Structure formats: C-alpha cells, structure tokens
Amino acid sequence: MKLFSKKIIILFISAVLIIILHYAGVLNIVENYALAILKPIEGTAFKSGNKIREAYVGDVDYGDLRIANEELKNKNNELLTQNIQLKILQDENEALRKQLEFYSQHNYSKLLANVISREGDYGADQIITIDKGLDDGIKTGQPIIAENGIIVGKIFLVENTLSYAYLITDKNCQIAASAINKKETIGITKGDLGLTIQMNFIPQTEIITKGDIIITSGLETAIPKGLIIGTVQEVKKETNDLFQSVIINPPLNLNTLAIVSIILN
Amino acid sequence: MKLLLKFLILILLVIAQVSFIPALPFPFFNINIIIIGLTIFLILNNLENSLVLGVLVGVFLDLHSFHFFGLNILSIATALILTYLFSAKFFTNRSVYSFVFLANITLFIFEFTRFLLIFLFIFFTQGTFYQEIIYTNYFTSLIYKFLFSIIITFISFYSINYYSKKMKSFFISVKKS
Numbered sequence: 106m107k108l109f110s111k112k113i114i115i116l117f118i119s120a121v122l123i124i125i126l127h128y129a130g131v132l133n134i135v136e137n138y139a140l141a142i143l144k145p146i147e148g149t150a151f152k153s154g155n156k157i158r159e160a161y162v163g164d165v166d167y168g169d170l171r172i173a174n175e176e177l178k179n180k181n182n183e184l185l186t187q188n189i190q191l192k193i194l195q196d197e198n199e200a201l202r203k204q205l206e207f208y209s210q211h212n213y214s215k216l217l218a219n220v221i222s223r224e225g226d227y228g229a230d231q232i233i234t235i236d237k238g239l240d241d242g243i244k245t246g247q248p249i250i251a252e253n254g255i256i257v258g259k260i261f262l263v264e265n266t267l268s269y270a271y272l273i274t275d276k277n278c279q280i281a282a283s284a285i286n287k288k289e290t291i292g293i294t295k296g297d298l299g300l301t302i303q304m305n306f307i308p309q310t311e312i313i314t315k316g317d318i319i320i321t322s323g324l325e326t327a328i329p330k331g332l333i334i335g336t337v338q339e340v341k342k343e344t345n346d347l348f349q350s351v352i353i354n355p356p357l358n359l360n361t362l363a364i365v366s367i368i369l370n
Numbered sequence: 371m372k373l374l375l376k377f378l379i380l381i382l383l384v385i386a387q388v389s390f391i392p393a394l395p396f397p398f399f400n401i402n403i404i405i406i407g408l409t410i411f412l413i414l415n416n417l418e419n420s421l422v423l424g425v426l427v428g429v430f431l432d433l434h435s436f437h438f439f440g441l442n443i444l445s446i447a448t449a450l451i452l453t454y455l456f457s458a459k460f461f462t463n464r465s466v467y468s469f470v471f472l473a474n475i476t477l478f479i480f481e482f483t484r485f486l487l488i489f490l491f492i493f494f495t496q497g498t499f500y501q502e503i504i505y506t507n508y509f510t511s512l513i514y515k516f517l518f519s520i521i522i523t524f525i526s527f528y529s530i531n532y533y534s535k536k537m538k539s540f541f542i543s544v545k546k547s
Contacts, residue, residue, distance in 0.1 A: 110418065112418045113417065113418060113421060116418070116421050116422060116425065117447075119425070120425045120428075120443050120444075120447060123425070123429060123443070124439060124440040124443065127432075127439045127440070128439065136433055139430075139433065140433060143381075143385065146385055146389075147385055147388060147389035148389070150385050150386065150389035150390040150393075151389040151390065151392075151393045152393075153390060153393075154389070154390045154391065154392070154393025154394050155393045157393075157394055157395065158393055158394055158395040161394075161395040221388075221389055222388050222389050222392055222434060223392040223393060223399075224392060224435075224436070232436065234434065234436075261436075262436050267434070269436040299507070
C-alpha cells in the first residue's frame with residue numbers, strides 16, 4: 106500500500122479540519138453532546154476503578170470487607186453487580202452527607218461534582234477532571250472541597266462542561282494559607298512530589314510547631330478563610346535562611362476522591 | 371453492523387483509558403490500552419482503517435485533555451504512520467517478538483511526539499524553554515508503560531493466535547526435487 110494514498114490524504118485533511126473547526130467553535134454543540142452522553146458512564150467507570158484502588162491499597166475496613174466478602178460469595182453474578190452498585194451509592198451518600206454537614210454550617214454557594222478522570226502529565230503531578238464547567242458557573246481559582254470543609258484542590262482550567270483542577274499535592278497548586286496558632290502565621294502552600302504539601306515564606310520569627318492545623322487564609326478572592334489544608338508534620342528551619350517552611354500532611358487520601366464540591370462564591 | 375461494533379469498542383476503550391485506568395492503583399494506572407489496541411488493529415488490518423480509528427480516538431482523548439486540542443490526534447497519527455513503516459520495512463514476520471516490538475515502537479513514538487508538541491506549544495505560547503515540563507515520576511511511569519505494553523501484547527498475541535489464523539507465522543518451504 107502506498108503511504109500517501111488518496112484515502113490517507115483525505116483523512117489527513119479531515120483531521121486538520123476537525124482541529125480548525127474545534128478552535129472556531131463550530132463543533133461545540135457536537136462536543137458538548139458527546140461529553141454529556143459519556144459523563145455518567147465515565148463517572149461510574151472512575152468510581153469502579155477507585156473501588157479497586159481502595160481494596161488494593163487497603164483503605165477500607167478489612168473487618169467489613171471480610172463480612173462483605175462472605176456475603177458476596179453466596180450471591181450469583183446478578184446480585185454481585187447489584188452489590189457493587191449499592192456500595193458505590195453508599196459511598197456517594199456518605200460523601201454527600203459530609204459535604205452537606207459542612208455547608209449547613211456555612212453560607213457558601215456550592216456545586217457538587219463527580220470526578221471523572223485523573224491525569225498526571227507533563228508539568229503536573231496530579232490533575233483531576235470534574236464533570237462541571239462554565240455552564241454550571243465554575244471559574245478558575247475556585248476551591249475544590251471534600252468531606253467537612255477540607256480543601257483538596259483548585260480549578261485551573263474551565264471548559265463548557267468540564268473543569269480541570271490541580272490537587273493540593275501538585276507542585277502547581279499554590280494556596281494562601283495560615284496556621285492556627287497564637288499569631289495566625291501566614292504563608293503559601295505548594296504541593297510537594299504529589300504526596301505532601303509544603304508551606305513556604307513563613308518568617309523565621311514565627312513559632313510554628315508539629316501538629317498545628319493549617320487552614321486557608323482567605324487572602325485569595327475565590328477561596329474563603331477556614332478551609333482545612335492539613336496538619337504540620339515537620340518544620341524546616343535553617344538559621345541562615347530568611348524564611349522557614351513546613352511540611353503539611355493532607356487529612357484525607359486524595360487518590361480516592363470521587364465526589365467533590367466547589368465553592369462558587 | 372460491523373462498523374457500529376468497532377465504534378462501540380472504540381468508545382469503551384476511550385472510557386477505560388480516560389476514567390477507569392487513571393483510578394487504578396500504582397502501577398496499573400500507567401497502562402495505555404489505546405496505543406496497544408491501535409497497534410494490534412494496525413497489524414491485523416491496514417493503515418487507512420487504523421488511521422480512521424486513531425483520529426477518532428484522538429478526538430475523544432483531546433476532548434478530555436487539558437492540553438491543546440489536536441495533541442492526541444497528531445501524536446496517534448504520527449505513531450501509527452511510523453509504526454506502519456517499521457512493520458512494512460523491518461518487522462515483516464508475524465512473530466510474537468515483532469508484535470511486541472511494534473507495540474512498543476508505537477508507544478515510544480506516541481510519547482515522544484506528545485512530549486515534543488507540548489514542548490513546542492509551551493515555547494511558542496510562553497516563549498520559554500525553562501518551564502519544568504517533566505513531572506516527578508515521569509520516567510518511572512514511562513518504564514511501567516513499556517512494561518505493561520510488553521505484557522499485554524504478549525497476552526494479546528497468544529489470544530489472537532488461539533482464536534484466529536491472522537497472526538500465524540508462515541514459512542516458505544522449498545521442495546527438494
């Protein structure tokens with residue numbers, strides 16, 4: 106077969122045309138419809154993958170898992186499928202209940218969203234894709250919340266029906282933070298190797314100790330004060346340096362996020 | 371009907387790659403099922419059909435990517451064309467080794483093209499060479515990608531051989547007169 110046959114040239118022109126039409130916005134409606142159809146399936150696929158990760162990494166209660174396993178053994182394939190569906194719904198319910206508890210105490214306008222994908226790519230360690238976008242009122246810089254007011258990320262790119270957010274453990278995610286101590290020490294947090302968070306630019310004169318809770322400072326317009334970032338795990342203080350820094354441990358496992366919320370104002 | 375079936379398989383592969391695999395634990399989230407699937411399709415079919423499928427997959431991947439639109443379309447198309455050249459010129463026998471090698475060549479070209487395009491995009495939009503564009507575990511992740519590619523293509527080769535004759539090796543025998 107010739108490499109540059111007529112069909113391949115037509116295909117090449119079609120591919121270029123698709124790219125041009127995308128940037129011209131002509132394909133917006135088709136793309137939005139395709140994404141709207143795929144989103145629920147992707148949400149379910151992501152939650153199923155998360156279940157496997159939880160079982161593999163050992164985030165679940167093994168006692169419960171054993172009982173559940175005994176029960177599952179006695180069920181046929183149909184019941185097994187139903188059981189997985191129920192487990193996913195139960196987890197969703199639990200996550201939603203915690204979110205509701207948080208929002209009932211604060212007067213924030215919120216939006217619930219499903220995580221549909223996760224990406225580690227060039228220049229970034231941890232990025233999540235959520236199923237809400239511009240059409241739902243999402244803007245860049247808005248915080249991603251999990252459970253009882255724990256900030257887990259920040260939106261950096263918004264499309265019509267999808268948004269992308271850096272997790273707080275990603276090195277591109279910077280958040281204005283403060284410590285709950287006598288002087289309410291302020292600094293900037295930044296993800297560290299996709300595992301922990303580092304809080305930098307803390308003056309040497311500030312006293313910050315292991316176990317102090319770090320919260321958002323409210324100095325960013327889109328992020329309110331008081332969202333939990335984590336607890337201080339280690340203090341890095343060099344006498345020659347102008348500033349000291351601390352390592353913060355995030356309070357929950359960011360790898361198993363499935364339902365999150367976004368504070369809109 | 372056959373076309374519809376192929377399209378459904380394609381959608382399932384994209385969903386698996388975009389949503390299911392990234393949620394799996396380490397190191398399984400490094401599996402690139404799309405590239406392996408497309409290489410198998412290229413070996414079993416022809417370049418034209420593989421490119422049609424590749425472009426469609428690329429469109430779906432680009433819709434889910436925060437990078438510029440067209441990145442996956444171009445990377446996949448380049449990988450398929452170059453792999454085709456390799457398969458036509460060098461790896462002509464249908465052995466498991468050439469099968470595995472071709473899958474890894476496709477993966478390598480795909481990753482390389484993607485990296486190069488992102489690098490150029492950053493250079494032309496931000497005018498800098500200095501932005502850190504390789505994330506912390508990039509090379510570890512790349513090694514796992516190749517490892518999984520080898521394992522999956524091995525399994526695929528023997529599975530295809532079991533059910534079909536398309537991958538059976540053939541030898542030209544010379545009869546003694």
